[in-house]
Amino acid sequence: MKPALAVEGASLRYPLAEAPSLSGLDLEVYPGELLVLAGRSGGGKSTFMRMVNGLAYRHYRAESSGSVKVLGAELKDKSLYEISQRVSSVFQNPEDQFFALTPRDEMLLSWECRGVPESEAGEMLERWSVALGLKGVLDRPLNLLSSGEKQKTVLASQLALSPSVLLLDEPSSNLDPASRRSLAESLAALKREGLAVVVADHRLRWLCGAADRALVLDGGKAVWLGPFDGLADPGLVGRWGLRRAGPITGCGTPPGPAALRDGPGRPRWPALTASPPAPASASAPTATGSGAPLTAGARQVPAGPPPGSAGLPTVPGGLAPGPAGFPPGVEFRELGFGFPGAAPLFEGLSAELPVGVPALVSGPNGRGKTTLMRLASGLLSPRAGEIRFGGEPLNARGRLARSSLVFQIADRQLCMGTVQDEIREAWKAWPRGSARGAEHGKPGRPGRPSEAEVEGVLEYWGLAGLALRHPQSLSGGEKQRLALAAAMARPSELLCLDEPSTGLDGANLALAAGAVTAAAGGRSVMLITHDEDLGELVPSFPLDLGGEEG
């Protein structure tokens, strides 16, 4: 059988880059196969995608050598339009591939551009919308579609034209677990139809059962190629900085140590001592199964909290296991809220975000997790009930001054001109009369952090050489880490994190998990995440907003 995609000795170097981004890559992907590209951030996964869909030559003007063939035809001398006839790509943000306003119009437009006659388009629309589950949302405007629906629309508009290869770049990043399962099923079905699929992603678990082979890229070179199940090997995971490939149960790989949230009722977690919980380090039991340290390559996950992240002194007196032993941080009392014109989201909600352990807020999409975060931090005011910080009821303004947030999309939060300015600007802000103010000698007045302090923060988060770079020129994972760094540098009593692990590879995920755990040492942390990998690494107290009990 002829391979659908054949890469021979391919090397790629971007203009103005010193080192090649890909070197000496040899790969064959056959029809009916799903290949997963894994590896550290910056390892070359996105570059590989760009090489195969032609953007590297046409748009980025990279120098290349070797050959890339789809069904025997060399891609390098073809135009983007010709290449996309055989190679479909779904970008990381599928919204950027929409030209029309509704899924129906988008699909019809894409097909018309390829010469699909009108008589066939109606029937194709019917078939593909049923196959991918878009039947009910065909006329919904773009801003009301979920990420999964946008992705499916882009898939339908391209797959109906019978490409040979499908490329997906981090497709799971904005999806909830149900959508991920649905996407994995769709990919498995498409694979059976004969399509060759290549998926580049940090998250590996959701592909369990759908993926056949995996290729690990590091520094532009292929360092491991084998069956997907092989990625569960903890040595491989540790060495190349991957995330876990096997889920907690199933998929043929033995589960790690008792998951922190399994079993009914209260969670169990390791006994805590009087000192603040240590970040994920060599001694703590982790999800790798063998207790091996979550180090990756040259960079060790540092012990201790990130500099400047402890906003208030550690709560003295020791911490006993169990949520009852934790002092209350943020309390919701009889909270009521609903957006005008819609059904109320919360009615009489009473809950607590303890100090000392992060609270993991869970619930289905649309249940109001982000709204609860906005209420807690003072961006919204509740209609009924009150919110207390350390026993003191505060209005929205007061809560806003004492909270620190990381939103779902890091881009929207980075606004300064250089990376170090972002940290400085976050560092300077604090509530009046707090410990930080006293530290700098003038309570209530801002002071600049020293160069060393800023360097220390950047060093911790692996952004050391990037101090003078513009935040928008960083990669996705770097932007995410910068947003986390800025939020944790700001002293606050409540830290809210909405999907903080997007775009982070294995090592950076461990770093973030350690920082979150340490940050909880002196404040309340509200964590919203669909990422099982993060949930495993961070010992947390569950706050389930769940469908019925609210």
Place this chain on the structure above:
Amino acid sequence: MRSGSRAGSKPDPLTAPPADPLTDPLTDPRNGSPYCGAPLKLLFAAGASVLALWLNSWQALAVLALFSLLWSSGRVKPSLLAKAHLFLFAALGVCLLGAAYIPAPGGGMRGGPGLSVRMAVLPALRVAVSMNMALALVMSSPASALSRFIAAAKLPDPLFVPLSVALRFVAVFVSELPQVKDALEARTGEPLARTALSRPWRLWRGFLAPMVFRALASADSLALSLEMKGLRSKSLFWKRAGAFPAADRARLARGAAALGLCLAVQYREAVAALAFRAFA
């Protein structure tokens, strides 16, 4: 449904009614005609605005204002229409009050009741006409109907692409700007309005700069994806039932007659003289 569809034929999947509760049946493009009269509304809006500027007799303007009110009352919620008119009269009232204390041309102060309210009615009617036509368009033509109209309108490519892109992105930006506003408020620890009044330069940094970066990045990705699609204008799929279905043709005739009537009222002496000469 569509005029001209055969009775008993299988429902066309391209124009079948949607099953989506989020799509408002009143504004759905498949009720009535595929275009929901968007080109017609635009034509009337442009025509009425130009005519309103042209007319200078209060009777003609009153007739035009009445027609525009009738046009918009069928397409806009009455409460919204009432609020809009109230706002308009309040704004004009403020203008009048302000104008009353400005010296009249030709010297002397003519403040207070010296202002000619009768003359001030004319601008009020002009603005009311534009406002009614605008509301009728905004409230009853969904963006997807407008974008289909543009795609079928045979515009030159350098105009079609940015216009479609702009229409598609406006709604997206409007829904994303609150998130950027949240991020800024979280940073500064105070509401946006307060920052705007006390430290407006922070609005730039925290609010506009991220959106500009996002916009430029999106533009690049979109351009790449368009190139891969092989985009062209003069779309065929959206030219169903012709640009002007029968229902719209009747409305066009009625609307043209209404505008003609306004002109006739404006030039009633000339019209009367012509009629007299024709029939006498």
Place this chain on the structure above:
Amino acid sequence: MLFTFAYAFPADRDKAVAKIGHSPKSMEYEPKAFAPGPFPLPDENAAWRFTLSDLAAIGVLAALARATGLMLVFALGGMNPVSLSLRTMVITVLFIVLRMKVRRFGTLALAALVGSMTSFLAMAQGIMTLPLLLASALIAELFITYAGRNRAWAVIAGCVLMGLMDKAASLCVIFLTVREETRMAWPLAILVMTSAAGDLLALAFAPRFIRELRHAGFING
């Protein structure tokens, strides 16, 4: 000749797309063979034609101008001096950013046309000032291209000039609307002049912002 915006795509539209020439064969997969869509867009364009990325940038920034205007109205109110001047400043700075990104003659005029048409399609506003706005855009383009040779200072000055001429156009339309009682125009004229202050604010912010966009890699030096 200068003012013909030549179509972005070549006149030889009969060029057919070369097929890759294979159909994917596998165990069960049999794709449908569609004829290739006609007239795909070329990758290379002559220097004086708008590329797809230029057109996308024009559309996106026009949308951002409208959306930000709406947002500022919701957040700060519609008729106060801060809101008026900020809205104008945003629009002018976005024009400047666009002209720095898309350095072709005619960009401002096309952007002004697209912006007005977007306003008209979405809100039925802005169509009356269009002819004068286009004229002012062309004057600004002539200044930027021939007097300033596309330098940053010329782009900033040209866009601010265009903004001020646009305000003059609005004043004309206002006077036409209230020509029977011209004194009513004065309060509205004061509003227009307040918003013109936003153009002057843009003079202050734009240079720094352009430097930053260069630093971030969105604009080439």
